[in-house]
Amino acid sequence: MLAFIWIASMIPGILLNLQSNTIDFDAVAYRTGVILAEDPGWPSSPPWEFYGDNQKYEISRFGMAIAKDSPGVLSQDKVNRFFCSSFMYPDDYQKWAIFGDYPYRFNISVKDIDGGTGQSVGDVLPDRYGYIRRLVKIKGTSNTSIGSAYFVAHKYINNTITAIPSDFNVTRHEFSILINNTKLREEQKSPAYQIDPTRDQIIINITDLRSTIFPGYNPGYIPSIDRSSVNISLTSIKVYKLDGGTLSMVRTFDTPYIDGSSTPKAPPVIVQDNISLIINPRIFDIMQTGYSNVYLNLTFEMQDHAVPPNPLNSSFLNNTLTTPFDYNYHPANVTQPQLRDAVMEVAVW
Amino acid sequence: MARLNDDAQWIILMGFLVSFSLFFLALIINQSTVVGQSTAESVIEFPKNDIRDISHVIKEHAEKNGKIDDRVYHDIINLSIQREGAVVNYTLNTQYYQRLDVFNHSLIHYNNGVTTYSENWTSE
Amino acid sequence: MVNSGGQLYTIEGVAAGLIMLLTAYLVVGATSVYTPGDAHISDMQLEVLGSDALAMMDTPPNSSVTESPLQQIIETDDGSRFRNLFLNYTNVSGYGPKHDIQFSASYTYEAPDTTITSPPINSSRNLTGGEHAVRVTKWVIVNKKLPPLSADPPENRAVLVEVHLWRD
Numbered sequence: 260m261l262a263f264i265w266i267a268s269m270i271p272g273i274l275l276n277l278q279s280n281t282i283d284f285d286a287v288a289y290r291t292g293v294i295l296a297e298d299p300g301w302p303s304s305p306p307w308e309f310y311g312d313n314q315k316y317e318i319s320r321f322g323m324a325i326a327k328d329s330p331g332v333l334s335q336d337k338v339n340r341f342f343c344s345s346f347m348y349p350d351d352y353q354k355w356a357i358f359g360d361y362p363y364r365f366n367i368s369v370k371d372i373d374g375g376t377g378q379s380v381g382d383v384l385p386d387r388y389g390y391i392r393r394l395v396k397i398k399g400t401s402n403t404s405i406g407s408a409y410f411v412a413h414k415y416i417n418n419t420i421t422a423i424p425s426d427f428n429v430t431r432h433e434f435s436i437l438i439n440n441t442k443l444r445e446e447q448k449s450p451a452y453q454i455d456p457t458r459d460q461i462i463i464n465i466t467d468l469r470s471t472i473f474p475g476y477n478p479g480y481i482p483s484i485d486r487s488s489v490n491i492s493l494t495s496i497k498v499y500k501l502d503g504g505t506l507s508m509v510r511t512f513d514t515p516y517i518d519g520s521s522t523p524k525a526p527p528v529i530v531q532d533n534i535s536l537i538i539n540p541r542i543f544d545i546m547q548t549g550y551s552n553v554y555l556n557l558t559f560e561m562q563d564h565a566v567p568p569n570p571l572n573s574s575f576l577n578n579t580l581t582t583p584f585d586y587n588y589h590p591a592n593v594t595q596p597q598l599r600d601a602v603m604e605v606a607v608w
Numbered sequence: 609m610a611r612l613n614d615d616a617q618w619i620i621l622m623g624f625l626v627s628f629s630l631f632f633l634a635l636i637i638n639q640s641t642v643v644g645q646s647t648a649e650s651v652i653e654f655p656k657n658d659i660r661d662i663s664h665v666i667k668e669h670a671e672k673n674g675k676i677d678d679r680v681y682h683d684i685i686n687l688s689i690q691r692e693g694a695v696v697n698y699t700l701n702t703q704y705y706q707r708l709d710v711f712n713h714s715l716i717h718y719n720n721g722v723t724t725y726s727e728n729w730t731s732e
Numbered sequence: 733m734v735n736s737g738g739q740l741y742t743i744e745g746v747a748a749g750l751i752m753l754l755t756a757y758l759v760v761g762a763t764s765v766y767t768p769g770d771a772h773i774s775d776m777q778l779e780v781l782g783s784d785a786l787a788m789m790d791t792p793p794n795s796s797v798t799e800s801p802l803q804q805i806i807e808t809d810d811g812s813r814f815r816n817l818f819l820n821y822t823n824v825s826g827y828g829p830k831h832d833i834q835f836s837a838s839y840t841y842e843a844p845d846t847t848i849t850s851p852p853i854n855s856s857r858n859l860t861g862g863e864h865a866v867r868v869t870k871w872v873i874v875n876k877k878l879p880p881l882s883a884d885p886p887e888n889r890a891v892l893v894e895v896h897l898w899r900d
Binding site for chain 2: 743
Binding site for chain 3: 285289292330331332372390391392393394395396447449451452588590595596597598600602
């Protein structure tokens with residue numbers, strides 16, 4: 260009898276759990292939506308998305324917002340890392356996004372409306388579930404394409420002298436790109452529009468290499484040239500950092516994408532026409548370049564295999580005597596980060 | 609009176625048991641109302657968006673020295689009281705260190721009678 | 733000496749009966765507690781969606797655009813653009829339940845004689861008062877003549893955009 264009374268008095272408790280969970284699902288969905296859409300996650304520096312699969316247990320909370328002060332603006336890098344298959348469903352997400360002891364099942368998705376893509380993680384939806392929909396923006400990456408028009412306009416190639424063939428002769432072919440982190444931080448304070456190489460990927464495309472080998476080619480002075488027989492070799496990409504007036508080489512950048520290839524190749528490498536540098540924010544973060552100038556120096560070498568040899572040495576791409584290419588907020592230099600519309604949906608059951 | 613009659617102890621024990629289970633049930637009832645109310649309702653009642661919006665509009669509009677236009681400030685205060693039922697206050701405290709070093713400390717204050725929020729902010 | 737053994741069983745029986753009754757009452761009562769809660773949940777979802785939509789409309793797409801779509805809408809009284817953008821955001825399709833959302837939007841400003849005026853922006857349906865609507869607001873700074881017929885030049889003003897939204 261005592262046991263019966265005891266069990267009977269437990270029944271409402273059990274039912275209450277069932278009851279409160281249907282309500283709880285919406286609340287948990289809401290909470291998860293807020294955490295993911297309005298919080299940048301923890302740790303913040305280096306941010307959680309930099310943690311590799313081996314250190315993922317140091318993450319304490321997911322969050323896709325770019326900064327605490329700009330809720331609803333998501334970082335592309337964080338979104339990609341969040342949906343990365345190296346996180347286990349449901350355990351990892353439960354621990355760092357859903358929270359609580361109850362073994363919730365859920366489905367989280369981010370649909371990029373402007374980009375037309377979607378990513379999701381979780382189970383197939385049942386009939387009834389707690390739900391929240393958040394409208395967000397995804398901050399796109401900035402990028403630049405440096406081509407022949409730009410080379411000419413900024414005198415990155417020596418095409419002004421056309422009379423004396425020897426003037427074409429430039430022995431060094433070194434192209435340098437400046438990323439002035441102090442200026443990038445000061446000229447745009449709002450994190451939603453800031454170019455922040457330590458948090459967002461930047462892309463630098465250098466194109467038209469083949470067609471600009473002999474930029475000053477003038478048929479009146481030089482009878483013929485054979486561009487296709489010249490091997491353009493990218494010998495190195497060195498990364499320099501200017502700190503307190505001293506310029507020091509920090510590392511080399513070994514993952515350029517050559518001629519539209521889908522896998523990066525370490526220099527030295529033969530280039531036909533173009534180079535893409537996709538620079539991961541982790542590189543800048545590891546170098547601790549928060550406020551210093553970073554120079555990327557690309558060194559090229561030319562080997563002429565033409566028979567007969569081309570009558571001149573190339574005056575190819577070289578800005579050691581002029582100014583480095585500045586990765587800044589000028590729309591003519593750099594395509595600025597765009598905010599794209601997206602919708603985040605969280606379903607919990 | 610050869611030996612003590614302990615039959616009544618059962619009754620007392622039962623009394624305890626019943627009162628404990630009643631207490632337990634009361635606890636559950638109490639919690640059930642809390643759960644029902646506090647989830648969705650509290651989300652609606654807590655003026656997170658209002659506060660964030662006020663703070664955002666002030667920070668966006670403030671100049672580098674932390675000042676905001678009188679007309680705009682006036683609008684914000686009056687419309688807040690009339691339409692949102694909230695008292696909003698922005699105070700700017702400028703401190704000079706050695707003539708050239710200026711520090712602007714601002715205080716954004718929000719109170720709608722239930723929720724009070726204050727934020728310290730420094731304009732750059 | 734009276735044997736109290738029978739009393740023990742009686743009391744126990746009564747207590748157990750009481751507890752069972754109470755249990756039954758609680759089980760029945762428990763469900764009714766939550767019915768109002770459910771209504772709040774859909775309100776909450778609607779409110780989140782509405783304020784998100786306004787926040788997104790108040791975010792310029794990149795740094796070279798200085799005014800957000802919402803600021804432009806208020807400054808040029810472009811009600812149809814508001815309607816397109818807002819419905820576009822609120823009815824955006826995902827896997828979740830379809831939102832057939834109606835809205836009624838206005839902005840509020842203070843006239844020079846300190847009266848508060850709320851001209852309408854646009855609405856997908858008139859608000860009759862019978863709807864179960866939630867209200868979301870957004871502060872916007874606009875450079876505009878307020879009231880529109882004022883003789884003074886346009887100046888920066890803070891206006892409060894208010895949207896009532898509800899489901900059909």
